Amino acid sequence: MEFDQIIKLIQLKFENNVYLIIIPIVLLIVTISFIISSFKKPTINTTPSPSPTTSSSLNKKNKKKNPSPPLQSTATTITTKLNQQKQYTDTPIPSPTPTTINNTIASPNPISISQPTIQENKLFFKVFRGGDIIECIKFSEDGKYLSFCGTERSIRMYLFDSLINLKIPQSFNLQLPFDNATCISWGNKTLYATLNESQKLVSYNILDQKSLQTGKSYEEGFSVNLETKSKIKSICSSSQSPYILTCSGDDTILKIFNLKGQIIQTLNNGQIKNYMAAMTQCGRFFAIASFSSEVKIYECIKKKDGSVSECKRVMSLTGYKTCIYSIDFSKDGMKIITSSKDSSIRLWNLNVNYKLEVDPECTYSITSEIGVIELIAISPDCTVFAGVNQTTNVIGFFNLSNGNLIDSVNLGNNHAKVNSIAWSPDSKYLISGGNDKLLYIWSNPKKL
Ligand SMILES: *[C@@H]1O[C@H](CO)[C@@H](O)[C@H](O)[C@H]1NC(C)=O
Ligand SMILES: *[C@@H]1O[C@H](CO)[C@@H](O)[C@H](O)[C@H]1NC(C)=O
Ligand SMILES: *[C@@H]1O[C@H](CO)[C@@H](O)[C@H](O)[C@H]1NC(C)=O
Ligand SMILES: *[C@@H]1O[C@H](CO)[C@@H](O)[C@H](O)[C@H]1NC(C)=O
Ligand SMILES: *[C@@H]1O[C@H](CO)[C@@H](O)[C@H](O)[C@H]1NC(C)=O
Ligand SMILES: CC(=O)N[C@H]1CO[C@H](CO)[C@@H](O)[C@@H]1O
DSSP states (O other): OOOHHHHHHHHHHHTHHHHOOOOOOOHHHHHHHHHHHHHOOOOOOOOOOSSHHHHHHHHHTTTOOSSSTTTOOOOOHHOOOOOOOHHHHHSOOOOOOOOOOOSSOOSSSSOOEEEEOOSSSTEEEEEEEEEEEEEEEEEEEEEEEEEESSSSSSEEEEEEHHHHHHHHOOOEHHHSSSEEEEEEEOOOOOOEEESSOOOOEEEEOOOOOHHHTOOOOEEEEEEOOOOOOEEHHHHEOOOSEEEEEEEEEESSEEEEEESSSEEEEEEOOOOSEEEEEOOOTSSSEEEEEEEESSSEEEEEEETTTTTTEEEEEEEOOOOOOSOOEEEEEOOTSSEEEEEEETTEEEEEEESGGGGGGGEEEEEEEETTTSSSOOOOEOTTTSSSEEETTTTTEEEEETTTTOOEEEEEOOOOOOGOOEEEEEEEEEEEEEEEETTTTEEEEEEEEGOO
């Protein structure tokens, strides 16, 4: 039945009380359109700016443009934000000034935020940036910095709050010496990175906001040779952990460094190929996903002075028949989730008496509804986990308590291969990034 037919019907029923009908309908339409508009990214200006429309749409697209000023910005606030950003940028990224004032930006390095185009309710927004492929995304534990690296000569740092709330986010880059970073990880106000060509482990002390405003945002720390030719798959650290763990892929070597960058221990996981390592927040345990069907869990013993004396294998997750692609610990370290080549996802309870050689119990094993999951991450609030199928580029959000799929998004083409995902520490957002060089910021479907 057509809409106007319905109206007619209602009108017939109520005879002359037309206004009684029209007013509620108008109210309904207004409410619906309000609901629809509230699904869109809040910072995007929906109210038309007093200047010509090109200006407002240009501002939108230019939000991420680094030091080059938004062309038509009439608003003075934009300028202030730009100045702010300049202070946060150690070395401004030279970006050619766009020559058009159209919606499409002529610059080859567009850095901007777009309105949602896919799965509108879940995509909070996406960030177009001037960089290349994104390999690794990590949040600082306090959620202040969103950092990522990839095929570029710098590690990018966004002040996450400004990325979510401001038109011009505050950011700076950590410059890398003729190299690209493959993995990054946060410690106590320190960022650790592994470099691709020089095979080094490097550290950067991230200076606080006050120092940022004086222009200096970081200091270089140590730089040590990893002494491996194999590609580093993971680096693990935390503000509480007295060590940094690196996990290399082909030679299956795990290296444990103290926070000064001195090697403490070298371990061979001996499982043909390592896919990744994960560590508990406090650093007491770490686990390795590998080509073998067994996940080995190691414990690191602390000495009285807080440093690490030794890490040794204490538990195993067994029962799989295929290789394990990805693992993640819950924030409290009591659970671990695993995803394997046979499309199964298993949650394990680690709260067992492993000293009596009791192995962790499998809480559930489910078959993933989105196929094989190669990246898995539990939300910090321990309610959902996200999983990525890197062939279809589907990101699924699952209920952690039973493994049910809550929601999914599909990036759907091979150029968009997702290489990394990271939860914001408040569990509100999942960030993904990969071969399409974009950062996607997804809303946690449980928090919508
Ligand atoms: C910009 O807009 C003008 C007029 O609308 C059009 O002639 C021109 O081709 C556009 N330029 C680009 C790069 O889209
Ligand atoms: C690392 O180096 C290899 C070649 O040595 C290259 O194929 C790969 O793209 C590089 N990765 C990054 C992130 O630069
Ligand atoms: C982090 O470092 C600061 C000093 O730089 C220290 O006061 C603080 O206790 C450290 N936090 C942790 C969790 O180790
Ligand atoms: C992703 O999912 C599809 C469909 O379930 C499956 O065919 C594919 O094998 C999965 N990806 C990988 C890497 O296995
Ligand atoms: C997750 O599952 C639990 C237990 O079945 C249920 O109580 C909860 O509502 C579910 N959460 C979501 C977001 O589906
Ligand atoms: C070793 C090295 O620097 N590799 C690449 C890092 O990324 C840039 C792109 O920004 C490439 O040009 C380099 O070749």
